[in-house]
Amino acid sequence: MTYHKRFDGRGFDELRPMSAKVGIVPRADGSAMFKIGKTVAYAAVYGPRDLHPKFMQNPQTGILRINYNMMPFSGHGERVRPGGSRRSKEICMVMQNALLPALNLKEFPNAVVDVFVELPQTDAGTRCAGIMAASMALADAGLEMKDLVCAVAAGRVEDKIVLDLNYFEDSHEDGADVPVAVLPNSGKVTLLQMDGEMTREQIKEAITKAKEACEELYELQKKALKERFARE
């Protein structure tokens, strides 16, 4: 096994440099930006608002609708074709499932909360970055939430368990990647996917490491949200 040092030189348990900012889209009801390494995610929340088409309305509760979009010039030089794809549709669904357990939209029957996640620059880990930004934006929109949501990918490159994979690690021929989303206060997992193969022990280790990393991510979210209102 030859993977002794990571492609970008960081430690196996080390996250890429991160930053976060809340309240970046004045017209939106809530917004946030989250940057991790070369992956940048913007999220804007509109609503709760009237939901059309009407057949989607739920008289029991409001619904959450996510729109995930990689910009054409993001990625690694291959133009990303604009518009929805099979991949983006799946990611919208898993992001919605990851965020919904933290949200309470019971107060808003028949309404919708729209979240637009835009990625101007990507280097793997986009669904996790999107969840991080969307969770801050939802809090900024003043919605009722019992917790924030933190997300990071863990994975395997050859025999090493690594955290927060970049594109080179993600696309390594002998590897796997496990995006994990966590409610930081209760430790509950709301997103768990795996692309590739890992042993039972490796999966356990990867999830444990991702959960530990979420504490660091949570502190960053907390700081960004508090700064938003301290600034005003």
Add this chain to the structure above:
Amino acid sequence: MKEELHAQDKSIVIPGEALATGMSFLPGPGTYREQETILAQRLGMVSVEGKVIKLVALSGKYLPKMKDKIIGRVIDVLLTGWRLDINSPYSAVMTLKDATSEFIPRGANLTQYYNLGDYVVCQIVNVTSQKLIDVSMKGPGLRKLRGGRVIEVSPFKVPRIIGKDGSMVTMIKQATGCDIVVGQNGWIWLDGEPEKEVIAVNAIKKIEVEAHLGGLTNRMSEWLEQQTGVKVQPAGGPQ
């Protein structure tokens, strides 16, 4: 079990943050209890009142409440009334009975009374669990708004714009000579001389930006005097 308050009064907390531990504390609006801990349910400012812990919301949409005086815009004419946009997730309905004391004959053209795009000051009389909202025009000061302009502010800053017993808005009215109606839903209607109207708009924007700072009333009276040359009393009552 140790009784402990984790969050300071007036501090900003995020959803899921622990505010206090112990059964002697009581969760107020915007908070919830999980086992022995009281946690924040949304982003907001903590307000500790004795043993009750409340959370004051800082952002979000206007949520309709009974008896609120609001400004609405007619967006549709129905068979027996009008539908109003009230700057909230849900629209409101004003029925014929609540709209006017005039007699409206059967089959009358309802746009004679209120047309699409008209603004009205009205009061919320009912909100159901499914958020069906009824508004009424019957009450003092409730009327159709003619001329002027409507601006939008955050509904959470409205109490500061109105001030204690309406002192702040009265001050702006006196200084600029404008007619001002502040709706709880964050829509504000102003009417006056064009230059004065601009000053009033700027004054409201200034209050919105500085809403969280102390001594605002005195600062605003100085600012208004400097802008208009009219001396206004900072401590005014309702007119």
